[in-house]
Amino acid sequence: MRLLRATTIYIALFFSFSANAQDTLRLTFIGDIMQHMPQISGAKYNETYSYYSCFSHIAQHLSEADLTVANLETTLAGPPYAGYPWFAAPDELAYTLKDVGIDILATANNHSCDKGLKGITRTLDVLDSLGIVHLGTYRTQNEKDRCHPLRVEKSGFRLAFLCYTYGTNGLAIPSPTRVNLIQQDSIAKDLASLNPWNPDATIVIIHWGDEYHRLPNTEQKRLANFITDNGATMVIGSHPHVIQPMELRYSGEKPHHSTDFRAQSAVVYSLGNFVSNQERKHTDGGAITYFTLVKENGKTQIADASYSLVWVYKPIEESVKRFYILPVENFEDKSEFFQQGYYPRFMRFVNDARSLLESNNYGIYERKF
Secondary structure, three states: OOOOOOOOOOOOOOOEOOOOOOOOOEEEEEEOOOOOHHHHHEEEOOEEEEHHHHHHHHHHHHOOOOOEEEEEEOOOOOOOOOOOOOOOOOOHHHHHHHOOOOEEEEEEOOOOOOHHHHHHHHHHHHHHHHOOEEEEEEEEHHHHHOOOEEEEEOOOOEEEEEEEEEOOOOOOOOOOEEEEOOHHHHHHHHHHHOOOOOOOOEEEEEOOOOOOOOOOOOHHHHHHHHHHHHOOOOOEEEEOOOOOEEEEEEOOOOOOOOOOOOOOOOEEEEEEEEEOOOOOOOOOEEEEEEEEEEEEEEEEEEEEEEEEEEEOOOEOOOEEOOOEEEEEHHOOHHHOOOOOOOHHHHHHHHHHHHHHHHHOOOEEOOOOO
């Protein structure tokens, strides 16, 4: 069992990830990491918990980036563990997220307050003990003042991250903690506060939209426009639990025959579920997005953008429901891998997701391995 310690890792207003300087930076974003009770039960082996098998098929896809970012939609409040509607997952989940290469976790979402004060503070304590950077929730206002927006230096790039949620399911935010809420004036102020630091790129992670709706609503579109108009490079959305479209945005009309015309910003309305026990149509998987930033003559643009699909396989093994995150491209032609009845469900998700994204995406295409 690992000893947890509430270490403060905020240093000189930003986090620094050491690496050799370069003019490109690869960013990977994944969707909702959820923990329903069947997932917690499925991670139990004798008297201990382990999530390594759950992430074993996808780990390589997460380790290729310079920075990998995810939405943690559960607390790490300690036992007793719980699923919906008030989530609390074993610490071993965080251990595995660290080991498979996740660098930054967004913690502001509608389940931030599920376990009250302890849920917020202990989640941050566990992440700090592992060196996983986090944003969106804070132990105190003083901590928020020091650490929000999050500033990261990586491979010669200065990155700023902000994170907001539409709400906390009606639960009060326990004093003295803070959870960033979507308030247009606050977002504009936060973006403007970054001007003196002059980041190369600003990423806004936002929990918004209508659950189970596969297209963004009017408010998502309006808010995305507002955020990019106020200087954000990327808007990365979560909460609907289904994939929604993605788009690149250009400062002028995109040439039809240019292969290196670079985008000014990107909007991903929802990455869906990276891992969960949700079963309804379209919720049993999600997307990973990959972006390459390039900096030339002090100007940063998006040089490449793509996505891949993941599906959550839930076979019964030794009378226990287990969970495996599968990269779609590795299993499309392996029907023999699946227990009876699962492969058609897998392919239904794949075909539906591809149909949605191929019809609605702009400038972001499925990654070819």
